Amino acid sequence: MAGRCLGVVAAAVAITLGAVGCGDGARRSDALASFGHMAGYVWSGNVRAVAASWSVPRMSGSGNAHASTWIGAQAPGFSGRSPFIKVGTVEDRGSASTPAYAAFWTDTTRGFHPQILFRVHPGDAVSTSLTQAAARWRVDIVDTTSGRRASFSTSEEGPGDFNLAEWLQEDPSDTSGRTTPYPVLSRVRVRAMTVNGVRPHYDNVFAQWMSLPGRALAPTPLRDGAFAITRAVLSAAGRRYLEIARPQNLSAHEFDLEAARWTERTPAAQIRQVSAAAAASELRYAGGLDRASWPGRVRGPIRSLAREVRAEAGLFAASARHAPASLTQWRGRFAEITPTLLALAHEVRRALHVPELVSGQLTRAGTS
Numbered sequence: 049m050a051g052r053c054l055g056v057v058a059a060a061v062a063i064t065l066g067a068v069g070c071g072d073g074a075r076r077s078d079a080l081a082s083f084g085h086m087a088g089y090v091w092s093g094n095v096r097a098v099a100a101s102w103s104v105p106r107m108s109g110s111g112n113a114h115a116s117t118w119i120g121a122q123a124p125g126f127s128g129r130s131p132f133i134k135v136g137t138v139e140d141r142g143s144a145s146t147p148a149y150a151a152f153w154t155d156t157t158r159g160f161h162p163q164i165l166f167r168v169h170p171g172d173a174v175s176t177s178l179t180q181a182a183a184r185w186r187v188d189i190v191d192t193t194s195g196r197r198a199s200f201s202t203s204e205e206g207p208g209d210f211n212l213a214e215w216l217q218e219d220p221s222d223t224s225g226r227t228t229p230y231p232v233l234s235r236v237r238v239r240a241m242t243v244n245g246v247r248p249h250y251d252n253v254f255a256q257w258m259s260l261p262g263r264a265l266a267p268t269p270l271r272d273g274a275f276a277i278t279r280a281v282l283s284a285a286g287r288r289y290l291e292i293a294r295p296q297n298l299s300a301h302e303f304d305l306e307a308a309r310w311t312e313r314t315p316a317a318q319i320r321q322v323s324a325a326a327a328a329s330e331l332r333y334a335g336g337l338d339r340a341s342w343p344g345r346v347r348g349p350i351r352s353l354a355r356e357v358r359a360e361a362g363l364f365a366a367s368a369r370h371a372p373a374s375l376t377q378w379r380g381r382f383a384e385i386t387p388t389l390l391a392l393a394h395e396v397r398r399a400l401h402v403p404e405l406v407s408g409q410l411t412r413a414g415t416s
Contacts (some may be wrong), residue, residue: 064135064146065116065152065160065220083257083403085227087265087277088216090254090406091243095121095210099177101240102135105233106170107147113231114220115139116152117238119176120359121185122212123205124278131205132156134214135176135187137168141231151189157204165189170234183207212406213243216278217265219258230260239274247273254394254404266403284401285343292336297405299329316371319378324368330361346399353392360385 066085098119105117115268118136133155141147149169152162172193179186183206190197215238219230241248250270257280258265266280282290303326310319337354363381372378397404 064163065118065138065154065218066076083259083264083280085219085221085258086216086256087240087258088214088256088267089241089248089270089275090216090256091248092211092254092406093252095180095213096244097177097179097217097242098213099175099240099242100215100238101173101175102137102236102238104149104168104170104172104174105139105236106140107141107231107233109232110145111141112145112229113141114228115231115233116218116220117236118152118214118216118218120212120214120216121178121180122211122214123208123210129209130156132160132209133185133187133202133205135178135189137174138164138172138220139231139233140164145146151191151198153187153189153198153203155205166191166196168194168196175240180206180210207302209250213248215241215275217258219260230258236277237274238276238315241270241273241275243393254406255398256406257403258350266401267329276303281401283401285346286402288340288342289396289400292333292340296329296333299326303329310375312375314375319369319371323364323371327364327368328360330357330364334358334361346396349395349399353370353389353396356389356392360389 058402098121100119102117105115107113107115116136116138117136120132120134123131133151133153136151138150138152139147140149147170149167149172150162151165151168151174153165154160154162168191173193174191175188177186177188178328184201184203185206186199186201188197188199190199217236219227221227243402248270253266253270264280264282265277267275268278269275304320306322334354334357337350337357342350360382363385367378367381372381394404
């Protein structure tokens, strides 16, 4: 049944279901409302299996609108280019304003276009799983209400070390890359979450938020392997943090794109120039954290984060003065400090209840 379009969701062939969102990534010009187009949780680590269950949410209202609920696994790399596979349900209403619901799967090889498997109905209980073995992925989805199921194995995206597990609700994009109108849905509740056969611990997952016109959606705290998608509330302190962190996030993303292209033949002058810009960005970020007023619960973590950011800025500054003898040496300088930065950033963002950038998704953007 893999990849066979049954004509259940006509508009689905015109939308794409992308790889995981990235915290406050650029979606609109308003930096404080640019959280991405997916809400839920992401887990970082060696991924061999992902699973979850939910009830298909019901669409209401009228007009063209699209959503999807899914689990996924992603390998190292930049969003949109890395090996990626997912399975779940689409909630779809085309121009005829007739809601349609279906089970689907997709991956990078198929350009994230949903491959429709069978029809489902709102309120149906579905159970999903992805399991990697012998350079293949086993894809399973069961509608336990109707008894319909799809189960198959694919070599697409099979090889590689996958490092992100995902449980997300998505506002998809159309074929031009623009996000589609998001529908009014009954509450999305995901349960029975596991990664590698075990429930993920709340401390080890990263909350992803979804931006919509005039509002944002966020996951509730993870409890017993379950969460719901609800309207997000951004505190004054959370807004302040995002204002300070946003420029550094964008700078770090641009740095990552540049550094990913470097080879041992990259001129030392280029490494020095980019490292100098990164050092300046990190110092501005640390200074902003130091100058702002914070609630008592986050003052300690904020101070620790600013201290580690300055330490990283020092490494960049040293590279700006004297390019390392090899690219391996240059990258190795940051390997030891990165885990501490990621842990502190996660602690700060969790305490302030703001979107959480993901370790392994954007290596340095995750440090903010």
